[in-house]
Amino acid sequence: MASRKRVFDLLRTINVASCQCPAHGYRGNIHVTNDTPLKDYAFEIKNSTVRYGLGVTREVGMDLVNFGAKNVCVMTDSNLVSLNPVKAVLDSLTKNGINYQVYDKVRVEPTDTSFKDAVVFAKNGNFDSFVAVGGGSVMDTCKAANLYYCDPEADFLDYVNAPIGKGKPVFVQLKPMIAIPTTSGTGSETTGTCIFDFEEIHAKTGISHTALRPHLAIIDPLHTLTLPETVANYSGFDVFCHALESFTAIPYNERGPAPPNPALRPTYQGSNPISDAWARFCLQTIQKYFTRSVYKADDIEARSSMHLASTMAGVGIGNAGVHLCHGLAYPIAGNVKSFVAKDYGTAPIIPHGLSVVVTAPAVFRFTAASDPEKHLEAANLLGADISGKKKSDAGEILADTILKYMEALKIENGLSQLGYSSDDVPSLVKGALPQQRLLQLTPIPQSEEDLSMLLENSLTVY
Known part of the structure; x- marks a missing residue:
């Protein structure tokens, strides 16, 4: 039987000679030690489910029925609450027998204070799912409300990115969230990130974890036609x-x-x-x-x-x-x-x-x-x-x-x-x-x- 050193030398030779393109590998893809590498060696693609199409907002009520939702928190801002995108969402919820409450006080370019206001609303609502209708500010606020609603004992800074906060990973189970963007910019409907202005230091920071990603992103281009x-x-x-x-x-x-x-x-x-x-x-x-x-x-x-x-x-x-x-x-x-x-x-x-x-x-x-x-x-x-x-x-x-x-x-x-x-x-x-x-x-x-x-x-x- 070949010696242990001989086997390791052979593995290293095969690895160096192997294809180095992203599809087939890269130098160092065969590890001969259990030590954690200094550099990362893998990436993951995690993503919300994306549904795209003209008029697809009409399906959101059926989605919530499929989720088993009984009481939904709909978040938007004061500019959108009387416009067609929100009306389309509420019509779909009503037609499908979904109970809901609307929070329309989302701040454009949110702050830690506005996040906390939305969290209080969520905690008082006994919700089983969330729907965000608006731009990145609305979707980010809704993610934060969902997170702290599901972990009511958490301090606000527990999940905020380090070094400003503790940057704790999210282990609590969040409620299903549907994101319906009305602008073409942030991409927040597919990300696990929510950004806010931390007023104490006059700079933005955020919360970032894969658990915050919406379950479903409904991409309806009709909502962009009224965009200034x-x-x-x-x-x-x-x-x-x-x-x-x-x-x-x-x-x-x-x-x-x-x-x-x-x-x-x-x-x-x-x-x-x-x-x-x-x-x-x-x-x-x-x-x-x-x-x-x-x-x-x-x-x-x-x-x-x-x-x-x-x-x-x-x-x-x-x-x-x-x-x-x-x-x-x-x-x-x-x-x-x-x-x-x-x-x-x-x-x-x-x-x-x-x-x-x-x-x-x-x-x-x-x-x-x-x-x-x-x-x-x-x-x-x-x-x-x-x-x-x-x-x-x-x-x-x-x-x-x-x-x-x-x-x-x-x-x-x-x-x-x-x-x-x-x-x-x-x-x-x-x-x-x-x-x-x-x-x-x-x-x-x-x-x-x-x-x-x-x-x-x-x-x-x-």
Whole structure:
């Protein structure tokens, strides 16, 4: 019989010689030790069930009957509660004999306070299922309400991402949740993440766990036809950055450490072959339909396509994750001074998609060195001609491509038009530093000086 050392040497030889492509394996896929690897070696694709189609909202009542639901919490916001999407949901629930209560006080760009208000409503309702009808704010609020309703003894910070909260994994069984998005942006209908503005530090953070994913995402493009132009614009740039960031995030097998238990593998795992496929689909859809969907509200083909792209971007980010654009966006939105966005009410607010894209040109100039080919491919998928281009130019080419979209869609000229100056950069960096879950997904490590540089370079962008 061959010696133990001889067997191990043979295994290593076979492994090194084997195919290294993502479909068949990678170096190190045969382990000869029980030690937990320093880097992760696997990725998971977990996702809500997705149903897409014009008018498909009419089926939600039947879905709840199939769930065995008796008393449903419907969450929305004050702008939507009297509009067709909510009416369609309530009509379906009534026709199918489902009892429900409506919570319509969801805050656009929610805070820890608004989350807690929704949790109180849920705890007083004895609900057996949840339905969210609205944009990302509504869906995120509904996820949080479901979580703390099902774990009534939990402290609010128990589940909030570290280092702000304890970042505990979710082991309680959540109630069935159906998400019906009315915007084309967040992709929250397929993710296990809910984001809020933590008022104490004037920066956004969130709760992230696969258990928070809705059971069912009902994607009905009819709901997008009443979407105001500015909302379609800013939310579309959220899709835009979701696709770019998940596509260029650190590869899943370069992220570490590997979890000692698969249940502890993070929601955001890094780019992988499956999330890359969805990112490519989204970027191609954006190239063809984004501008049309913003300026032609009745273009059902364009708005339907962007609605589907939003969901598919959610599938990608829900497993791969996002990085620097989002990490910097949270303090940008959280520290808003006086900027008031059209179609978002009268209070100061920097909508999420705007806060994300404003640093995108600077971010992708910075990250391009990590994988020039992927950055060039992204630019090409967005319509840029990359024939004969050098790898060393990848960052500038992708940044220029992003800027063309921003200019065509009249995005504000950098942080300066959002009310910030160089004097604000240190506080914005301070707000970005707690976003380690996102910063660590960036394909290039970054220092505080790097973050300052990126923000300085984003004060004006044209």
